[in-house]
Amino acid sequence: MIFADNTTKKLVPYATGGITRDWADCLRAYQDHGADAIEIGLPFSDPMLDGPTIQEASDRALARGATLDRILADLAGFRAEVPLIVMTYANLAIRPGFAARLAEAGISGLIVPDAPLDEVAPIRDAANAAGLDLIPLVAPSTRPDRLRDIAAGAQGFVYAVSVLGTTGERDRLDAAAGPLATAVRALTELPVLIGFGVSTPEHAAAAVTHADGVVVASALMRRLLDGASPAELGTMTGRFREAMGSGNGVRVREPV
């Protein structure tokens, strides 16, 4: 279980592991500004579902020598007070011992966007054996019967991809996001979080009228690539938190 209660709106900011020397400071900043969980991207050379920003972030991290070993070593110095979730591609996730290593490092969940329902069983089994939740993605194109199957096997939360497209900032929240989140919520007790294109606090506020929370990735990584400091990313996270409502602007911190 990623989230201990379902009563508040969840904010999950993202950071590409190893993107900068002090990337773990971003996690601290996220956590200090109201993140309910943090998604860490384990960079892959051929990211099929990522748009230009996350792709650039992955390339930069790999060019800096980011590996699973180094990313986990960086995390060892970080005192996580919220659940950590790793997102990466199937070629990394199928490697022997992968899930166990994540679990040892304190990771609670795993997202593998190119391992759909039909191919996910071995990865989910390995994740579960290590004590990790395998978080599924659904898309606006997912048909109702498949949506039911995915929701039935979901763990942690359901990641509702708001657009037919890759990750990336967008001018407005896609109209497909709300109906998709609503459809999935009818099928599961787990939280449903909207991701892809949640670019501004206003988008996040709109998203959580339909969903239980949001994942914010490209908007944060764009600022980081443009030179923003971890503290500035923390401030930005706080704005998302505030817009999503958190009880009189007080930081929400779920018990872990």
Next chain:
Amino acid sequence: MGVMSEPAERGRFGEFGGRFVPESLIPACQEVEAAFRDAWADDGFRKDLDELLAVYAGRPTPVTPARRLSAELGLTLLLKREDLAHTGSHKINNVLGQALLARRMGKRRLLAETGAGQHGVAAATAAALLGLECVVFMGERDIERQAPNVHRMRMLGATVVPVGSGSRTLKDATNEAMRRWVADTAEAYYCIGSVMGPHPYPWMVREFQRVIGEEARTQVERVPDVVVACVGGGSNAAGTFAGFADTSARLVGVEAAGGAAMTGGSPGVLHGHRSMVLQDAHGQIAEASSVAAGLDYPGVGPEHAHLGAIGRATYATAGDDEVIEAVHRLARTEGIIPALESAHALAWIVRSAGDLAGLTVLMTLSGRGDKDMEMFQ
């Protein structure tokens, strides 16, 4: 499932294949699979395709005995002449099939990736013929080394999108085409150029290329001892092998030494399927390197991984220098300038001539070398 028949459940060839794509692409893949199954069982579709192959692509292509080179090597070398097909390579077979399918599905636009440019040219050609838009993704490095084909694609009305990420070659063009497809499944059809990608592509592309092997089978007096073809993704080899898989012929695929997923790779997931891929100790996809842009690819189609695993086909490599030498040798002995890609198969035959003495060897000459002229000077 028998060798080179329909894949097993979920598009598996043994432990390889499958459909490793984002959830958003699953309906698109299912739609392509349903449309292909329907079309392939429809005599009308098969008739339309056969007619286009005959009156437009120039099929059947001949099998040419390479008499002078055969005498030099001490074997009987037969060349299946895909270089004589319209647009200069075997790629047109697959693309006419997929473009007809796209039109049948009501799609307006073809998306394609290309390395050497042969698949891009073929896709642009078929799109022009059938009144479809065409967007071709091509690595910046390949755009530099395959300028004549870029010019051809543009003349045919295609939009060529330079891809500047990663190694700036076929691998990255494929990533970009897939990312674009995710965002455009309603109007666009992703026309994959080789026997790779998510199910049903590896199977479908092999079926569209099967014509190479089946034609050759009827054109040779007896089943050759050895059947050889170059392998990047492996579509000309898969099409050729399909015609001989049920015979005693030895099947040999020849990869570029710098892009040898079968001989130097390990099982992994890339571009929507599980197959043999070149990767580093951390699971990152390695950059392939070859003088032939079409073989500069770190993966291979899943059916080749399977054929290799069960021992039905063997895979070898050829290096850049011997490949260029092979091009010159065929040019001077037979008056045929092969594509650098095809010359990998020839380089292996030249090197293996001692072991092949007295045997009949059929080689698929997958494309012509006009596009590579700068490399030969």
